[in-house]
Amino acid sequence: MVTLEQKLSLFKKLVDEKVQKEIDEQILNKDDEIKDFLEKEKQILESNANRTKKAAIERIKRQKSEAISTMIQQERKLYLKKNEEILRDLLAKIEDKIRDFMQTDKYKEHIEATMLTSLEAFSSEEHIYVSIPPTNFNKAKEAAESALKKAGFENYTIIEAELNYIGGFVLENERQTIRLNKTFAEALYLKREDLGQMLHDAIRRGETL
Known part of the structure; x- marks a missing residue:
């Protein structure tokens, strides 16, 4: 016959087993929850890390691009400055050559030939004003x-022009409807862009000026 004490002991054992089973199930469920939580946290951390890494890479690329752009702009400014200095020096040398040319008899021949061609734009019946720079006036x-006499012009006035004209002459009719600037200074001004391009091409080819 089972005593009361034995019954209580058996009941206690059954209760303990049931409780332990429930505890084990809860622990198992908690383990799954913890694993899910940790996996989600891991994904979040990895996502944040990837975004941070991507942002850092983009920032570095942007800084690199800005640095290169700044360097290119600085180099371009230096190049343009140097190019302008060389061009000014080249123009100064050309002006010196022109002044040397103005001391020769060929300068007189040049003036006459150029004026004969230029006078074709005017009527011989008009009064013509001729401006000549003071050097070798x-x-x-x-x-x-x-040239004026050969072209049949009798009415004309020859005056001394501004010093910065650097040789040549300026023709203008009395009505001021036609004006031809045939000074060397004007020719240099008109050729400045071409000279600059020639200089640029020469520098690119590595030629010595």
Whole structure:
């Protein structure tokens, strides 16, 4: 016959087993929850890390691009400055050559030939004003008078022009409807862009000026 004490002991054992089973199930469920939580946290951390890494890479690329752009702009400014300095030096040398040319008899021939061609734009019945720079004024004046007479112009006035004209002459009719600037200074101004391009091409080819 089972005693009360034995029954209580058996009941206690059954209760303990049931409780332990429930505890084991809860622990198992908690383990799954913890694993799910940790997996989600891992994904979040990895996602944040990837975003941070991507942002860092983009920032580095942007900084690199900005640095390269700044360097290119600085190099371009230096190149343009140097190019302009060389161009000014080249123009100064050309002006010196022109002044040397103005001391020769060929300068007088040049004035006469150029003026004969230029006078074709005017009527011989008009009064013509001829402006000649002061350097070698008399030589150029003689050439101008010779050209005017050969072209049949009797009414003209020859005056001394501004110093910065650097040789050549300016023709203008009395009505001021036609004006031809045939000074060397004007020719240099018109050729400045071409000279600059020639200089640029020469520098690119590595030629010594």
